[in-house]
Amino acid sequence: MHTLLRLARSIDRMNTVIGRLSGWLVLLMVLVGGFNVVGRYLGNALGQNLSSNGLIETQWYLFSLVFLLGAAYTLQENDHVRMDVFYSGWPPRRKALADFIATLLFLLPFCGFALWFTWTPVLNSWRIQEGSPDPGGLPRYPIKSFILVMFILLIAQGVSQAIKSWGIYSGAIAPPSASGNVPPVNGQSVNGQPETERDDNA
Numbered sequence: 001m002h003t004l005l006r007l008a009r010s011i012d013r014m015n016t017v018i019g020r021l022s023g024w025l026v027l028l029m030v031l032v033g034g035f036n037v038v039g040r041y042l043g044n045a046l047g048q049n050l051s052s053n054g055l056i057e058t059q060w061y062l063f064s065l066v067f068l069l070g071a072a073y074t075l076q077e078n079d080h081v082r083m084d085v086f087y088s089g090w091p092p093r094r095k096a097l098a099d100f101i102a103t104l105l106f107l108l109p110f111c112g113f114a115l116w117f118t119w120t121p122v123l124n125s126w127r128i129q130e131g132s133p134d135p136g137g138l139p140r141y142p143i144k145s146f147i148l149v150m151f152i153l154l155i156a157q158g159v160s161q162a163i164k165s166w167g168i169y170s171g172a173i174a175p176p177s178a179s180g181n182v183p184p185v186n187g188q189s190v191n192g193q194p195e196t197e198r199d200d201n202a
Contacts, residue, residue: 001172004163011160012076015153019073022066029062053134061143068146072153075161092175096168103162108155115151122148 032055039050074080087095124130125141132138167173 001167001170005167005173008160008163008167011156015072015076015157015160018153019070019076022069022073025062025066025069029059029066032059032062053132053136054138057132057134057138061138064143065146068150069153071150072157075154075157093169096165096175100162100165100169103158103165107158108162111151111155111158115148115155118147118151 036051036055036059039055043050087098090098122141122144125144128141130140130144132140164173168175
């Protein structure tokens with residue numbers, strides 16, 4: 001179990017870095033969007049074209065990257081939207097077991113199938129060097145590659161979540177916080193207390 005928890009810790013660190021970096025893309029997206037708006041109105045006033053399809057599609061690219069790269073980090077932080085009827089009232093070990101089963105039966109198979117079905121379209125996009133239908137637009141094939149990246153990161157994070165959920169259910173690690181969230185195995189505190197693995201013999 002210790003080896004699996006170390007693996008989960010490494011996955012969490014990776015997706016935390018990627019997720020936080022993708023957050024900075026929001027700022028860049030806002031700046032590009034602001035430039036496009038100002039350029040359009042100023043250009044109309046001056047009779048000049050100060051914007052372009054390339055800049056408009058850059059904003060679309062950044063918007064896509066925020067969600068594609070941030071999905072796994074959002075899963076780690078348990079911030080995806082969920083419909084909760086019974087879950088919130090369950091004890092931590094039952095929640096952990098439910099999360100473990102749901103990850104194995106739903107999340108990982110879905111991501112696996114999605115990765116399988118998107119692989120060929122992405123490769124075809126690269127093969128034909130798919131471009132924008134608009135003049136001066138950006139090529140489409142690079143951004144489509146990040147669809148594959150998203151599902152790979154989600155699969156990795158799903159494995160991490162399953163490991164942590166089983167660790168909580170089996171008593172190998174401390175139970176989650178009062179909110180019921182599975183805590184990240186990254187050495188950070190849970191409810192103000194250092195997160196530690198329990199003795200397997202306890």
